[in-house]
Amino acid sequence: MTAVRRADGTPRVVVTGFGVKSPAGGAPDEVVAAVFSGKSQAVHVPELLEAGTAVSYGCPAQPFDEEGYFTRPERRRLDRMTRLGVAAADDALADAGLHGAERPAPERRGVFVGTAAANLASVVALGGHEHAGTLHRVPVPAVPMIMPNATAANISIRHGCEGPCPTYSTGCASGATAIGEAAFAIRAGRIDTAVAGGVDAILTPFVMAAFARIGTLARRDDAPHAASRPFDADRDGFVVGEAAAFLVLERADAAAARGVRVHGEIAGYAAASDASHIVAPRQDGRVAARCMAAALADARLDPRDIGHVSAHATGTRSNDAAEALAIDRCFVGGAPPVTAAKGVTGHILGAGGALEAIVALCAAAAGLVPPTANFAGPDEQTGLIDVVHGEARAVPVAPVLSNSFGFGGHDAALVLAPA
Template structure:
């Protein structure tokens, strides 16, 4: 029997978790179709920003969400009152809910919002400090709601009247993956009927970029933005900061089928671990991350051999990519499944990164295509991984293992399966 031939119940107990809606606002597109086409084409979104150079930052490049019409989503008053992360998340959530087409009369107390963010309200606090540190009596009345890390998630709940749990997770660059895993857990065990889950960050600011640059985590290829993000490449020198919001709508599989919903796929398994090693560096041997991968696959009721390809966290930093390669090798030896890393195209969306990787992995799993790693020429990890380069690789439709790792040793691994 195929590992994808499943009943409506999950092999580990509880409901299977269907993904019935996807919405996103990212540097590579404001729809899933646009983002998927961009990663298959291997077309990087990084661009040079004059305002970064004018701020005397060492890094002048980033990946911005392209301009789009916000009027269908936000009133002018609303747009003035909320900050960019909340704006992006509200728009992505609206698209995801429209895609899911939930039935009228769905009990609002059974719908929850679970969102990850790595930076939270830091950029809004930075703006408030810069503009009002010497005149605090003039601070805008909306300063506190704009700077709260949970504000974007709460704005979604307020907009739609969702009265289930409304939780914000912060596990650095693993935040989006963590939020999806925790939302899937609540669906699996019947705590919610619907979860609005994903991640958001918009942190292209002086303090954030200056701080990451001081850590030597960012690429300094200011004159070659399209070549800057290069996961697993021998010449990688750091990641490119991105921004965006990604939302997935989760429901019990049986309920989604019963109402005739279009199902994008399934969150079939998940696991989380902590390296407990260093606040900013992964454990170089990859053992704890490897344990997380194995646990996620086992939670899905699958064997490692059932994974069709791996969507690596792949930030384009030397220690991060090296540790992840060793983690995969600990699972698979010298015969890994094909490995991709979308950040060569998308940049690093921090709290939204894991959710974007999951959304793209669902489409890849269904279509049987593995995107190439942008800017990959030669790799010191080539003896450990089967790295996809040059063009998309056709594989049989199969589950994808998607990794999201973050500062503090945060590891979140998801198994995304095609609809079967």
């Protein structure tokens, strides 16, 4: 990657840092290894078992050394979601080497965070005071704990980022939206660098009960490891996970001047809305296909230039069928190989697009497509695409198309080019 500007004269946006806290590990190489292993991270969750929820398993983020990131007062006033997000952002900035004097001016650094549910777990927990008649005992840090923008604000304060600091909520497309919008801000000259990604942590009895009520959860209580089945004919719902994943984005010329390692490029981005249903995807895949095509056009790439597709693929019957049709519509004449990480990580909501972007860039650089966990075979709808399973598949080093779709009909597509 030698050119520092795109064909339209705008700067290329490269990725110089990764950070992640997830069910599959607390470091990018751990996550990538877990996804390539095809081993599901789903387990029974004690809190859910105790509450007697209809589904008592999920994919919780692995514990990490919080004392290495936060003081004792910080651990008390930051809720779990914010701690995951801030720690992952810290790691990403450290990976990029952006802690020292080489950083751009504060006003040229932005923070872009995506979340599907924000601090819902804290809202539910703190709301219990109302029902218990203990409103006079609501904790002093309650307000900063339940602010939807708490993660973005804390990252900004911690690292002195005085540029744009938005929080996006486009359902489970939120992490991809944050990355794409950050890349656009850098291209437009508003900022020079950004930490961008997604975070969610809502693996609680209330949330699990709510998802169960609308029939979206996989029901395999006797075999949690086999429950998340992207594109599989026997899929019956998703497995809720929690994670945070962040990338550091920079102007390519600035990264070159610093001599820093580049993981890849945010080559294209597009967003759209199904404008169809509040929780179900548009079944004809038309808008999602158009969103993918728009991301390819933004990257100035032909569909034939894509090495593989990193699918959203939650494991629900309607979502996977609609996405398979959308991929088939976008790649007329034959889609490239398709993979889905959620068989391993579960559905990590707003963090999904960001974590999957990290995995996709690493996989593309290696010329390998990870296998899709728990995929035994397609049904009529998902048989439209070539789902990689069983073992990794070697492909030429090439850009990846990464899809993210959210409740509300939010579609986001990223084109990620390996360095």
